[in-house]
Amino acid sequence: MTEIDDLPSLRVLIVEDDPMMQLGLEQTLMEQPNLTLVGQAEDGYLGVEAALKLKPDLVVMDIGLPRLDGIAATQQIKQALPDVRVVMLTSHTTETEIIAALSSGADAYCIKGANVDRLLAAIAAAQEGATYLDPQIARKVIEHLKPPTPTSNIGQLSQRELEVLKLMVEGYSNPEIAAELYLSPNTVKTHVRGIMNKLAVDDRVQAAVVALRSGLV
Numbered sequence: 001m002t003e004i005d006d007l008p009s010l011r012v013l014i015v016e017d018d019p020m021m022q023l024g025l026e027q028t029l030m031e032q033p034n035l036t037l038v039g040q041a042e043d044g045y046l047g048v049e050a051a052l053k054l055k056p057d058l059v060v061m062d063i064g065l066p067r068l069d070g071i072a073a074t075q076q077i078k079q080a081l082p083d084v085r086v087v088m089l090t091s092h093t094t095e096t097e098i099i100a101a102l103s104s105g106a107d108a109y110c111i112k113g114a115n116v117d118r119l120l121a122a123i124a125a126a127q128e129g130a131t132y133l134d135p136q137i138a139r140k141v142i143e144h145l146k147p148p149t150p151t152s153n154i155g156q157l158s159q160r161e162l163e164v165l166k167l168m169v170e171g172y173s174n175p176e177i178a179a180e181l182y183l184s185p186n187t188v189k190t191h192v193r194g195i196m197n198k199l200a201v202d203d204r205v206q207a208a209v210v211a212l213r214s215g216l217v
Helices: 017-028 044-054 070-080 094-105 117-126 134-143 159-169 174-181 185-199 203-213
Strands: 009-014 035-041 058-061 085-090 106-113
Touching: 009 017, 009 044, 009 117, 017 035, 017 203, 035 044, 044 058, 044 070, 058 070, 058 117, 070 085, 070 094, 085 117, 094 106, 106 117, 106 134, 159 174, 159 185, 159 203, 174 185, 185 203
Parallel strands: 009 035, 009 058, 058 085, 085 106
Antiparallel strands: none
16 A cells, blocks of 8 residues: 555645644654645634635544534535545544545544554545545444345446455555556556446445445455
8 A cells, every 4th residue: 555655745734623633743744754734723614714725735634623513624625625635533433423524525534542654544545545444433334334235236346346346445546456456557447437337336435335334345
């Protein structure tokens, strides 16, 4: 999987209301040579304003924010700036909040208190267009979803498509899947498109959810 050091220079905005957490994030990000902190905001409204003004590559977003929560802020940012990646970094772990955050457009969901490497992995995965779910969150997503039905579309996938889907769930980007399976990037794109069509989903997060629900991983 892609490491944070392999990414190009990224401009990052922090939206967090806890001063100690803000300071910790700032120090963590400044230690990474290819991450540049371009701004900080203490509530959801200010976070949206800062994102629209600064146009960062990536936003590290808390959920429990004053005035406008992080889920609503993420939705507004994604509507205005769909290419901006959003990494949720939060202590909130209820199924409702997890599903709502992913539905709002969040690209990654990381739990506060996790080690720094996990946050950096989430940033790297999000920036590469992959989906990152903290292991605790992945389990909660599975628990939230109903058991698979006998008519699950997962059975329509070819063996190669199943291999590609498993790597998608693990957060691999298309180039990484190509390297792992010794395929061309165009072939991987074709498989990803086929997977989404067969599963009747619109994006990689939804495909990952179907795979988790079906017990594929």
